[in-house]
Amino acid sequence: MARPTPLSGFPEWRPEGRVVEQHILDVLRETFELHGFAGIETRAVEPLDQLLRKGETSKEVYVLRRLQEEEGAEPDKQLGLHFDLTVPFARWVLENAGHLAFPFKRYQMQKVWRGERPQDGRFREFLQADVDVVGDGELPYHYEVELPLVMADALGRLRDIGVPEVRILVNNRKVAEGFYRGLGLDDVEAVLRSIDKLDKIGPAAVAELLAAEAGASAAQAAACLELAAISGSDTTVVDRVRALAEQHGAVTELLEEGLTELGALVAAAAVRAPGVVVADMKIARGLDYYTGSVYETLLVGHESLGSICSGGRYDTLASDGKRTFPGVGLSIGVSRLVSRLLSDGLVVASRGVPSAVLVAVNDEAERSVSDDVAAALRARGIACEVAPSAAKFGKQIRYADRRSIPFVWFPPTPEHTRADGSVVPAQGHQVKDIRSGEQVDADASSWAPPAADARPTVRAATA
Amino acid sequence: MARPTPLSGFPEWRPEGRVVEQHILDVLRETFELHGFAGIETRAVEPLDQLLRKGETSKEVYVLRRLQEEEGAEPDKQLGLHFDLTVPFARWVLENAGHLAFPFKRYQMQKVWRGERPQDGRFREFLQADVDVVGDGELPYHYEVELPLVMADALGRLRDIGVPEVRILVNNRKVAEGFYRGLGLDDVEAVLRSIDKLDKIGPAAVAELLAAEAGASAAQAAACLELAAISGSDTTVVDRVRALAEQHGAVTELLEEGLTELGALVAAAAVRAPGVVVADMKIARGLDYYTGSVYETLLVGHESLGSICSGGRYDTLASDGKRTFPGVGLSIGVSRLVSRLLSDGLVVASRGVPSAVLVAVNDEAERSVSDDVAAALRARGIACEVAPSAAKFGKQIRYADRRSIPFVWFPPTPEHTRADGSVVPAQGHQVKDIRSGEQVDADASSWAPPAADARPTVRAATA
Incomplete structure (x- = not known):
């Protein structure tokens, strides 16, 4: 067609x-x-x-x-x-x-x-x-x-x-x-x-x-x-x-x-x-x-x-x-x-998608970890989606940005070694406001986005 | 037709x-x-x-x-x-x-x-x-x-x-x-x-x-x-x-x-x-x-x-x-x-109409008093309607009952004399739960129905 x-x-x-x-x-x-x-x-x-x-x-x-x-x-x-x-x-x-x-x-x-x-x-x-x-x-x-x-x-x-x-x-x-x-x-x-x-x-x-x-x-x-x-x-x-x-x-x-x-x-x-x-x-x-x-x-x-x-x-x-x-x-x-x-x-x-959060995926084999985070957020009324693929984080953040999704959630990663040989320490759950770049530790059973970001809002264009 | x-x-x-x-x-x-x-x-x-x-x-x-x-x-x-x-x-x-x-x-x-x-x-x-x-x-x-x-x-x-x-x-x-x-x-x-x-x-x-x-x-x-x-x-x-x-x-x-x-x-x-x-x-x-x-x-x-x-x-x-x-x-x-x-x-x-309250009308000439009550309730998110006519209160209550509207609001009445000669004292705003018959003094700027009555609810027929 x-x-x-x-x-x-x-x-x-x-x-x-x-x-x-x-x-x-x-x-x-x-x-x-x-x-x-x-x-x-x-x-x-x-x-x-x-x-x-x-x-x-x-x-x-x-x-x-x-x-x-x-x-x-x-x-x-x-x-x-x-x-x-x-x-x-x-x-x-x-x-x-x-x-x-x-x-x-x-x-x-x-x-x-x-x-x-x-x-x-x-x-x-x-x-x-x-x-x-x-x-x-x-x-x-x-x-x-x-x-x-x-x-x-x-x-x-x-x-x-x-x-x-x-x-x-x-x-x-x-x-x-x-x-x-x-x-x-x-x-x-x-x-x-x-x-x-x-x-x-x-x-x-x-x-x-x-x-x-x-x-x-x-x-x-x-x-x-x-x-x-x-x-x-x-x-x-x-x-x-x-x-x-x-x-x-x-x-x-x-x-x-x-x-x-x-x-x-x-x-x-x-x-x-x-x-x-x-x-x-x-x-x-x-x-x-x-x-x-x-x-x-x-x-x-x-x-x-x-x-x-x-x-x-x-x-x-x-x-x-x-x-x-x-x-x-x-x-x-x-x-x-x-x-x-x-x-x-x-x-x-403010955006066309309901999601306030994109839950990133570390590795396709660990998708269920991201699914767990999403389920915990949804259980508290927070609209979110899980990243389509375990691409590099930069790409996952761009995916959120293109949709004006304000937050990206990073599931925990174990201590691991980068390709350049440097060691990245173990890290717990973190959430990043991709507008300000601020990234903080977070718990899916208690963290919530600011009310103004929770769902798409509608406002006068001149406001 | x-x-x-x-x-x-x-x-x-x-x-x-x-x-x-x-x-x-x-x-x-x-x-x-x-x-x-x-x-x-x-x-x-x-x-x-x-x-x-x-x-x-x-x-x-x-x-x-x-x-x-x-x-x-x-x-x-x-x-x-x-x-x-x-x-x-x-x-x-x-x-x-x-x-x-x-x-x-x-x-x-x-x-x-x-x-x-x-x-x-x-x-x-x-x-x-x-x-x-x-x-x-x-x-x-x-x-x-x-x-x-x-x-x-x-x-x-x-x-x-x-x-x-x-x-x-x-x-x-x-x-x-x-x-x-x-x-x-x-x-x-x-x-x-x-x-x-x-x-x-x-x-x-x-x-x-x-x-x-x-x-x-x-x-x-x-x-x-x-x-x-x-x-x-x-x-x-x-x-x-x-x-x-x-x-x-x-x-x-x-x-x-x-x-x-x-x-x-x-x-x-x-x-x-x-x-x-x-x-x-x-x-x-x-x-x-x-x-x-x-x-x-x-x-x-x-x-x-x-x-x-x-x-x-x-x-x-x-x-x-x-x-x-x-x-x-x-x-x-x-x-x-x-x-x-x-x-x-x-x-x-629980009912087919959104109204939690029917505001009664004492007299067609005083409809605006009832409209004021309704406006005050709506300003606080309480769904209500004003009675269609200043019929006898019994008829106005039946109007609410036929719609399963749980509350009837009575605007204030001055002291007045009934047809039988008896004197009814002045009375302020009152609200009646027409299921229990309980009638209490009320203020449209603060009274609210119980949450379960605020809007029609939906439930299992056997519950």
Whole structure:
């Protein structure tokens, strides 16, 4: 086989990169568990008809077929790879509802697949980390406040390894819909789709879209753009939106309900995650199943990367016709985040291998002496490996150095005579810090590396 | 959407089951890292032509196509889901060889897919946990001793949660091939394929197969079956094989080389993992890329489940024509193992949710008081959640009880008057162990649950 080349859109990290990704996954898992979310995994495949319930994503689905399968299998039996973790979770909730206690909170960190054209930060296979809470029939609004704050906590805990700060932008579909309907624009989805393009095409083009797609007059379009321009991280946002709605005679009951909710979220966020959450009236989100709060998250200084953590409130995603399970959730694009951290060198791992110690081998016939040392170290939780061969010590040290393994352990040697006739006295166990060159007597039943060297660490590249 | 039903062959666990699986993955990861293996992940897909290099597995490959892709894309551009982690790792090594230091040790824990007919312990999607070491051009034999001992360590660390003990059965292709060639049987693969069926079809049928497929005489077939009947966990196995070979005039250089290797493995295993490793001359392994040691692992008392950890030495799996990277590795069938542990109730989780504490809510208007308690507990690493609503305390306690959350925290209440006119005095923070009913004053900045209650634990069901 010729030397293979990477597949565009299917990112893979070398060990040092994986150490960074694994650290991030560990922090996310720990944070989600501190907040009471249970971990689950769902299968990678769903029946194709389920995946295609959302028209917009259909072109992205990878369909599976067995290599030697008969052609023309029934479409309803076809399987596709999931393109997110929300649709599988909704299916999983319906399937397991009888065994769950609601409201049910889960986190899920898995790969998803989309057959999109790959570009910077957009992959065909990528890792998502989701938190969702679903209720049985009802779900109190306070979860729409809690969930983005869980993500603010999780992303905040990554600051000290060099992940830039984030802004979680929030809006509320009720505010948008209430305002648009108050203006007399009833094709709410068309308005949202147009506003969603604001960052890409600018206000003038959006105004044209609003006229063409949503039948908006110039005045209505201008009002929609005025709303979209409102943002802020305190509750005065609510007052500004209400004032704009009053000015346009667009105050509705739905708008007031949405403003009450949004105000509660902004107020709570100001206490729990100051400066992180920003109400932003231009956040629309593409997916039409959102019914309340919607969220997007920007990495400060990397806004062009797009959102790294998005989601919202949905009311009817999971329903079997009799019971409906409303939910709210957010999803971190872990691959998008990690890819940027690595490509910009923002976060670095101290090494790619777990070993803190390389146990040298004096002689191939004495390998078991080195194995004994390694076993004693491992029994006390010290990651180590035994040298691949009884090469000269210089070569064994270089082997450790190439892997950034900080310590080399030398098993005891008996008194022996060098080739030049000089006699080397008997020597007990010794361990060498190959960075400083310091070499000391050591006992495998008590010696330990400094805590900072015990396992690979992850830190900001500038630290 | 109607209530969905599970897809056969695509196992999913509920939260309690996932706690067991996650614990096992954590133990495996910790063990592999203690032994110096670096963690990597590879993409789920490989070019179809790479996946089909091994003819035997071709019928199992799931091929991907984009839903709206033009028909008849070039076969060499087609992608399939990987059916193991060895083939992708071999490709990954070739792709990254310039950035790796050899011998390179990695572990990898990921889902794989096979379009097989599902049955007990055989899935279409399942989790594997692999360790491999690959060298550049050469790989010393001692790694064939080390790798099964890593797995013995890993599986041994699972004993205390109720995983049954294991037997790692080892053989050596050089022993088998040397013996067969010494007998005059040159179609070694045909002999191996026949012997591989011994457990399924019995010795009489295998003798017929040997005659039909490998052209063996009755005496040759009988000798092959005699060899296959030899097993044992000490080095007398080596002597018995040699005696049999001498009896049949089948001693070859290759046989002797294989016996030396096998003897070293059995001797080392007797020291490092007494009773775990058994030399078993009937272990053949289906895959034709193995060139030295081969391994299979049985769960004692669950032998009919088949091997839960298999692998071997391969010399030419990863080669770009110029450089060749020989390797040795084993793969644990995590889903097969977990499925049996859960279905037989061998291992149980103390609860499915991480929360050790449910913080009650006195009044919806005072939710922030409960949020403060939760934040203080989380800041000290205590997993908790806040009650979904300010229901009566009895209902909030039942909410915790249904989730097996051991503690309920009651925020302070001012003096107040009950509906019956009785006055309840002011009360500070209290925490209740809902199993014992004991309720005590508590401070969120210092109180902690007993260590055994802090997170879900996993234990043998009989303990």
